[in-house]
Amino acid sequence: MTDTPMTPLSMHLLLALAEQPRHGYGLMQAVREQSDGAVRPGTGSLYAALQRLLDDGLIGAEDDGEGRRGTRYRLTRAGADAALAEAGRLQRVLALANRRDLLPDAGGR
């Protein structure tokens, strides 16, 4: 139950791959769009993060077909589980935030 938090970038990558397998380049764009521009990794951050996810077995990589260039990344079962766990963690944080009164002047409570 000691759900270690995941970086926002990793989470976005997993979610982008949950939709469909993609190339690294496509992931860069997908993450940008998904996050409304909040997360915009350079290539360095991106491939470093992908390598970490590969090492942890959360994603898989396979060569794209014969003629095609590039590596296609896909979500593994473990990756889906991890994303789900992270989503649960976020939900708990949000629930907490709702319990607190963060709104400044609106007639709260």
Next chain:
Amino acid sequence: MTDTPMTPLSMHLLLALAEQPRHGYGLMQAVREQSDGAVRPGTGSLYAALQRLLDDGLIGAEDDGEGRRGTRYRLTRAGADAALAEAGRLQRVLALANRRDLLPDAGGR
């Protein structure tokens, strides 16, 4: 709109302070409890994070009364706004996660 993500620790600190002002040490415990043990900062991480939040003006620090030892941290208006913004970001990520089919065997779609 380029909502820079916040670390889980920072978010938990702001939420803990939204409930009531606290000392650093109390924050350590509050964060642990709030996160169900997922976030358990050592003292080093804790005070470093507090310093960062102070630098960004998201929290304030004042000496505790005459006789008392220690510094009492409180949430600033900017801090509440930041927490709110982060909560919004998390909500968007969660919405995304819900749209994806992460459940493995439950008869999805």
Next chain:
DNA sequence: GTCGACATGTCGATTATCGGAATATCCCCG
């Protein structure tokens, strides 16, 4: 044939973040 989008990497530098050791005080209990 050159331009821009697609695609995959590597490198070095800079931050960010973390955990633990060390320090000190306060308060209770005997």
Next chain:
DNA sequence: CGGGGATATTCCGATAATCGACATGTCGAC
């Protein structure tokens, strides 16, 4: 008075994550 545990904070070294730049190559369009 003395020890011990909770409170409270600082400093330090190590690791993790990010960024921006550079390098390399393919592809289709114009």
